[in-house]
Amino acid sequence: MSDQWEPKIVAFFCNWCTYTAADLAGVSRMKYAANVRIIRVMCSGRIDPQFVMEAFAKGADGVLIGGCHPGDCHYIEGNYKALRRVRLLNRLLKSMGIEQERFRLEWISASEGEKVQRVVNEMVDQIKKLGPLGLPQQFKEWDSEVLEEEEEVKADVS
Amino acid sequence: MSANPEKPKVAFYWCASCGGCEESVVDLAEDILMVLDKVDIVFWPVAMDFKKADVVAMPDKSILATLVNGAIRTSEQEEMVQLLRRKSQVLIAYGACSHLGGIPALTNEFSREEVLQYVYHDAPSVVNKEGTRPQPVTEDEGRNPTLPEFRNVVRSLDQVVDVDYYLPGCAPTPKLLKEALLVLLSGELPPKGTVLAPDIALCDECPRKDSKPTDVSFTEFKRPHLHRIDPELCLLAQGFICMGPATRGGCEALCINGNMPCTGCFGPTSRVKDQGAKMLSSVSSNMAAKEENEIDRVLDGIPDPVGTFYRYGLSKCLLRRKVTAGE
Ligand code: SF4
Ligand code: SF4
Numbered sequence A: 001m002s003d004q005w006e007p008k009i010v011a012f013f014c015n016w017c018t019y020t021a022a023d024l025a026g027v028s029r030m031k032y033a034a035n036v037r038i039i040r041v042m043c044s045g046r047i048d049p050q051f052v053m054e055a056f057a058k059g060a061d062g063v064l065i066g067g068c069h070p071g072d073c074h075y076i077e078g079n080y081k082a083l084r085r086v087r088l089l090n091r092l093l094k095s096m097g098i099e100q101e102r103f104r105l106e107w108i109s110a111s112e113g114e115k116v117q118r119v120v121n122e123m124v125d126q127i128k129k130l131g132p133l134g135l136p137q138q139f140k141e142w143d144s145e146v147l148e149e150e151e152e153v154k155a156d157v158s
Numbered sequence B: 001m002s003a004n005p006e007k008p009k010v011a012f013y014w015c016a017s018c019g020g021c022e023e024s025v026v027d028l029a030e031d032i033l034m035v036l037d038k039v040d041i042v043f044w045p046v047a048m049d050f051k052k053a054d055v056v057a058m059p060d061k062s063i064l065a066t067l068v069n070g071a072i073r074t075s076e077q078e079e080m081v082q083l084l085r086r087k088s089q090v091l092i093a094y095g096a097c098s099h100l101g102g103i104p105a106l107t108n109e110f111s112r113e114e115v116l117q118y119v120y121h122d123a124p125s126v127v128n129k130e131g132t133r134p135q136p137v138t139e140d141e142g143r144n145p146t147l148p149e150f151r152n153v154v155r156s157l158d159q160v161v162d163v164d165y166y167l168p169g170c171a172p173t174p175k176l177l178k179e180a181l182l183v184l185l186s187g188e189l190p191p192k193g194t195v196l197a198p199d200i201a202l203c204d205e206c207p208r209k210d211s212k213p214t215d216v217s218f219t220e221f222k223r224p225h226l227h228r229i230d231p232e233l234c235l236l237a238q239g240f241i242c243m244g245p246a247t248r249g250g251c252e253a254l255c256i257n258g259n260m261p262c263t264g265c266f267g268p269t270s271r272v273k274d275q276g277a278k279m280l281s282s283v284s285s286n287m288a289a290k291e292e293n294e295i296d297r298v299l300d301g302i303p304d305p306v307g308t309f310y311r312y313g314l315s316k317c318l319l320r321r322k323v324t325a326g327e
Helices: A018-027 A049-057 A078-095 A113-130 A135-157 B020-026 B031-038 B052-057 B075-087 B096-100 B103-109 B112-122 B174-186 B275-285 B292-299 B305-309
Strands: A009-014 A036-041 A062-067 A103-107 B009-014 B040-043 B063-069 B072-074 B088-094 B150-155 B165-167
Touching: A009 A018, A009 A049, A009 A113, A018 A036, A018 A062, A018 A113, A049 A062, A049 A078, A049 A135, A049 B275, A062 A078, A062 A113, A078 A103, A078 B275, A078 B292, A078 B305, A103 A113, A135 B075, A135 B150, B009 B020, B009 B075, B020 B063, B020 B174, B031 B174, B040 B052, B040 B063, B052 B075, B063 B075, B063 B096, B072 B075, B075 B088, B088 B096, B088 B174, B096 B103, B096 B165, B103 B150, B103 B305, B112 B150, B165 B174, B275 B305
Parallel strands: A009 A036, A009 A062, A062 A103, B009 B040, B009 B063, B063 B088, B088 B165
Antiparallel strands: B072 B150
């Protein structure tokens, strides 16, 4: 077992552009860091901020959103919706102490396989510098204070 | 101690609370007589003289229902709610703080050290030349008085003990409390985990509903204290952040009727996991701007997204607290 920590990145890619680009990167045998778990969604506008926050809460060290370039959205304006959500979510995540490098939105068209490669590699490097976010472990640590109390109360009452 | 052993026993307890929830029980007014007639209150520290030892002495599950208000911040609160859980058949989280973390949970934006530093040293109203801080144990003429531990995180009740039902609101309305008590006494209990209020967004019972456009296209966000609010028109349509679409109804639009936007104290409906994220999503989707600079300019109208979208629910935010705050 290797004890070298590797960042986990959850990527939400839109079906029409970025997912196809990732596919292209694959068939073109472009190598990029194996740290992303790609989730295909029909449109970047489908990505609910709850998905992003849940990804972090469940252990992602970074979240990447990929959508079509402005003007190219299959659903006309879904990517603008995504952009506005990301700008506001960025502000929220910042207040909650999540570094901006952990959350990224990129426009990647179906032909830009090499951009998938570049963005993923860049993000992996940046997150490696930051270290793990490790929210599930943090939650456990925070809650250990309550568990201790529970044990004491149990011991007191019985 | 109880005068009438046949009457079901009810207890009230408060944790990190402002007192408003206790006040709302008193607001039952003459209905409180109906309550007192039907139940025995066996523990209510704010109003009656019982001690922890009285609770310890009660048989397990001997209390029909305990209503706990306030968030959980200290070891003493944890201890008391664990004790009350043990003694009660039904445990109810009463009010936004107990349900979602409430106002006290906004301190989850800061570390424990930052909170203590501000409260005991830096706040303008504080005079503390010796720099005293509360200590869990002190030495005082041979005695060792103790204080509860101040935790790192503010929690909702269900993040500490198993909770059966929730009475939402800051504070819950007397009407909801009365209905809940009647349901409890009827013995026909709803499924565990039920929030005892309608499971539909506040907009549904808002008197301004008809003026809410299907497409709100925000070109600016206004802050209520800086603008005159039209008393008839949907607040979102006027550019004020109204949490109505992301918040459960049941309050009968009290704030809206007072010409103030909903700030979200009833929490989300059962279909939403994270109330703040949902509202954030909705307002940002509905902005008109398309260029980054323009988007950012409009978003400057929401200077404090955490305080805006999680005013009552930061404990229940998927992220729970500022993640890098440390101790
Ligand atoms: S829910 Fe509101 S009224 Fe009740 S304790 Fe919290 S702040 Fe006070
Ligand atoms: S957004 Fe607010 S003001 Fe508008 S209908 Fe909903 S609750 Fe009423």
